[in-house]
Amino acid sequence: MTLSERMYLPAIAQGLGITLKHFFKKKATINYPEETRQRSDVWRGLHVLKRDENGAERCTACGLCAVACPAEAITMTAGERKKGEEHLYREEKYAVTYEINMLRCIFCGLCEEACPKAAIFLQDDKLAPARYERDEFIYGKDRLVEPLKTTETK
């Protein structure tokens, strides 16, 4: 090596140049969760149990989502609809409990495909957020069922 090469001065200048160049480049990262990227229309995120046009739950606890689930993340217990609950549940059978373990779920969407009642969907705008406790990842009906639209906000 020559003397100038051994002093590494040109190499240092070259390195600083690369660093400087990056100041003016577009950043590869974003400030999640304040900013979010646009997701694809077919993005599979957090599940939702839909209601029908009258606000009754569509799910009849038929178990097809649970049997289709490759990760065995879904469990449910069924119950019989009583008289006077027709506005709550669409069919004579409904899910008393319905749980999805989000740690097990691989968000493949097979439950959505299996559902004969168009009850379960994977939303494209919501994710299962990180939490500290494992229990908190077991989503029950309280967090899965679509909220009733009481006001005309939407």
Added chain:
Amino acid sequence: MAKITFDGIEVEVEDGTTILQAARKIGGDVVPPAMCFYTPLKGSGGKCRVCLVKVTQGSARDPRPMPKLVASCITPVQDGMVVENTTNEDVLNARKGIVEMLLINHPLDCPVCDQAGECDLQNLSYEHGVSATRYEEPRRTFNKVDLGPYIQLHMTRCILCYRCVYTADQITNKRVHGVLGRGDAAEIGTYIENVIDNDFSGNVIDVCPVGALTDKTWRFKNRVWFTKPLNAHRDCPTCSGKVTLWSRGETVLRVTARKDEYAEVEEFICNTCRFDKKEMSDWTIEGPRNIDRGSVISANHYELPVVNVPIVPNLPKSTVKKMPTE
């Protein structure tokens, strides 16, 4: 003895055997399906028409073909008969039509029905039917009827195969159960509020090919593919005591008679075994029941459900997850 050729396969059977039984002797895919015929019940068969086959040669002595498709479950064999089932286009088309007709008034409530997963009509329409319906008129509907404290009748799902009527006639010694009305208005009745209180009345549930007669103690408890079928027996003074337990964990959810590959009951069981003995300790377990790999029941790779107790109060005890003890 009579020698017949069924779908190109030669088989020798006793005189007087029906074509269907001869086909079942061959076994496998060539066997025509049957919705109303039931070997243990005398006089059953000839009603649903799904077992129609083409007889291309009547017998060795009279080789003319039979003019129309015949119901294989009630047509006896003749020596030298040549029968076509899966190899004949007409038979397959006719069967498609029959399935469509059976489904005209059958509600598509499989997600709610307790029979789903072990329903003969479901299997039949899956194998022979078309996926869409052309029927636009309203289907006939009935209210649910309770036949005694244990059996529920959903007349909407009934395909009028008469199996339960024959069972009530032949297994039980008092006739309390029959078909009322004719044609489109025909329905299974119990002669006005006459509940079935015979010891063997529960067998009408097992013989029903659809979900028209269901076990009330099993109603909406679970789906059949989440339960584990076990062969078990007990010392029963009234019946053979040989049953299949449909269990989940340590809970017996349902007890049925043992059925063979054509969904026919091997031995009828009594109501005590079926409805009252719902503890594992009541039974001697022989081992798991062999289930066809293609059946949805073989998907039961399930454990007890994990239930988040604080979120849903007052859950049944069966849903509490037991942690393994060391």
